[in-house]
Structures are given as C-alpha cells and as structure tokens.
Amino acid sequence: MSSKHFDLIVLGGGSGGLEAALHAAQLGLSTALVSNTKIGGRATWGSLLPSKVWLAAAGEADHLAKAKDFGFKGELPAFNLEHLRESVMAMSQAASERYLAELGRVGVQLYFGQGMLLPGRRVSVRVEGEETCSLSANNILIATGSGPRFLPELKPNKDHIIAPRLSPALPKLPESLIMAGGGVTGSEYAYAFAALGTKVTILQSNEQLLPRVDEEVSRAFETYLREHYGMEIHKGAAVKSMKQEGNRVLVETAAGRTYEAEYGFIAIGRKPDLGFAAALPEGEAPATDKSGAIITDTYGRTNLEGVYAIGDVTGAPMMANRAMQQARVAVHHIVEGEQSLVLPGHYIEAAYTHPPVGQIGDMTPSDDAEILTRRYDRLLKAYLQRETEGLVKLKVDKRRGLILGAAAFGPHATDVLGIVQVAMNQDVKYRDLHRMPLAHPSYSEILTVL
DSSP, X not given: XXXXXXXXXXXXXXXXXXXXXXHXXXXXXXXXXXXSXXXXXXXXXXXXXXXXXXXHHHHHHHHHHTGGGGTOOXXXXXXXXXXXXXXXXXXXXXXXXXXXXXXXXXXXXXXXSEEEEETTTEEEEEOTTSOOEEEEEEXXXXXXXXXEOOBTTBOOOSSSEEOGGGGGGOSSOOSEEEEEOOSHHHHHHHHHHHHTTOEEEEEESSSSSSTTSOHHHHHHHHHHXXXXXXXXXXXXXXXXXXXXXXXXXXXXXXXXXXXXXXXXXXXXXXXXXXXXXXXSOTTOSOOBOTTSOBOOOTTOBOSSTTEEEOGGGGOSSOOHHHHHHXXXXXXXXXXXXXXXXXXOOOOXXXXXXXXXXXXXXXXXXXXXXXXXXXXXXXXXXXXXXXXXXXXXXXXXXXXXXXXXEEEEESTTHHHHHHHXXXXXXXXXXXXXXXXXXXXSSOSGGGGTOO
C-alpha cells in the first residue's frame, strides 16, 4: 500500500472542498484532494448547476412571454428539452474542467476514489480494481457534502417519479407535476417547470414555502407563483407516499388526501454525507448532532484534533456560498491559528427563481429592532421593466443602527441583498447606507430611495 504525507487532506470535490484545496495551496500548504465523484461534486453534476440551467431557461421563457409589452410581435419559439439536456451536460463538463485546471495550476494532488477517514489523521483511498492508497496529514478537512433524503415510500423510480439529479434525463416536459417539498430546491424546480408550461402542484409539509425566509416575503413569493403560473400550493401537506400507476403518479399525504399528476418530483430535503466515517472505530468519528450533522466551532474544528468540517456535512443552511466561506475560515485557521481574522460572517440564502427570493441574517421581530419595508413599485427601473411586484425588508437595531437582517423578493433581489451583506459584515450603519443615492434607475436604489 502506497503512502504519502500532506499539510492538508480535503475530503470532497464539491464547492466547499474545491475552495478549501485551492485556498490552502495558494497559501503554501501541500494539499491533497480526495473525491469519489467527478471534480465539482454533486453541486456541479447533480444539483446546483443543473438546477440553474433549468432556471435560466425558465427565466428566458418569462422574458419571451413579456416581449409584446416592449413592442415585439410574432410567435414565441418552442422550448427544446433536448437542447436543455445538452446544456446541462456541457456546462457541468466545462465547470469541472475549469476546476481541474485551477487545481493543477496551484499544485493540488488529486486522488479519485472512496476516501475513508482513519484514526491518527490518516485517509485511505479505495479505487475499485486498484491498490488502496494510504495518505496522512497534519490536518484533514471534511467537505463531503450532502445527499438527497428519501423515505421508503417516497423515492424516485427513474421513470415518472424523479429527483433533482434525474431531471436532465426527462424524455419530455411534463404536462403536470406534483412537487413534494417547498424548500429552496422544491420551489426552484416548481417555478422552472411552471414557467416552461407544466401544471405544477406543490405539497409542502411546513406551513409556509421557504420556511427559513421571512413570512411576509414568503407570502409575496407564494402569491406570485399562484397568480402568474396558476400553481396550486398546499401547505401543512406532508407527503406520505408517491407511486406510479401506468403513466400517472399518485400521491398520498400524511392526512390521507390524494393527488394525481403525470410526474412526481421529490425534494423533501438533504442529509449530511457521513460515508467517509464508516471505517472508524466506534467513538472515534467526528461528533454529530441529532440530525447527523458534524458539530464544529467557529473555525470549523471538530472534536477530533486537527480535523475540520465545512459545508453541508455540518448541517443547515446547506448553501454553496456558506461552504466556500467556511472553507476560507478553516484554512486560515490552519495557517494562522487563533490570530486569524477570517470569520464566517453573514450569508445570503436564496431561491433563484425569476424573480429571486432570499434572506440574510435574522428577521425575527424584536422590541430592540425596527423593520423597514421598501416596495419595488417605488422604483422607475421596475416600471421600465414591467416588474413592479416585490419588496425588501430590513431589520435595523434601534440603538446601534446596524442592519441585523434583510429579506427580499423581486427582480435582482439577491444582488440587492449583496449590498446588504457587505454592510452587515463591515458594520455599516443603515443610515450611512441610506444616505448614499445609488445608480438611477436601478433596482439597488430600493435601499436608498426616500
């Protein structure tokens, strides 16, 4: 068995793992990256990137539908599912190749196979049909991500019952579809299918769509989906089972209600991927909480000396931008120790529908903060683009004047929240942000309009 030692071994080739490996190598650490998937991980090949290709197509469908409002006439072009399928594969391949080139440029050593964490900061890499490789390191960073959550009677069958990673393989655009789940993934795909012409029904176990988002903003998003796409949305409707009979899918909720459509789509959540720990003796794996997520401190340290964890494997919110920032925090702590000034900060959590919806920070009402609401119908840009629906809410500390959180639904909402993110992470007071007129006409000026 061959063996090699590194300053850092990264387990996982997704968004967080790539960020950690690249950053570590740039800071001078000898770095190995172990991946049991193609470079880019599930985010590139099965979930994040493919969903964004669907969303881009749906957004263009929305633009085309409004073309007549801008003086254009004629028939709308037909949607070509085969072209979208080819685009998903081409973009995934291109992204993976870019990542490979960047890793090679900074000298990251790649190992493809199932990486298993062993005691003593060691990793074995098993490749089917080849000799197992043994690695060791001063530090190990776990970035194995997450996998979709299914139930015994609620799982894809690769025919009319699908999940995100199976969406590019659809033989046709469904006439009707039932979406099990109204979180980020469920809401994004529900919107995409509806914008492309599918009759969509969402069954959400929670009492609101996007349960991590401010309630008023979530309601505005839900109203938009209902009014613009005729979408049926049933809340408090946890799906118990999904079965295919012929070319139809039958769905039953926990309350006993039944629904029927041509296709079913499962997006009820994700769970941390702990497969890397299967070879560890009992009691020697990283500590986890009741959800199965690895417990870490501010710097990403686990209970094991020299072992860090980042991204989805550390639990919700499961976002690529969060994983990437956690990667930077962990790597800087490895290099600089307690003197590191790179800390987690605030993240935007968003659904990239058209328009998008998102939130940063805490929006829970409190006596110590005021909630400010700004609506898109106050903006010239919104009227020019015929997109006046939407709002931005900010939570501002009454004593210090700092922004504690923000939520938004509307055109370019995530870009608007990006400005808020900078303000929150740099302790810019709301009054200082508000007193600076931004570009006019623009959507960003919703933060500064009088």
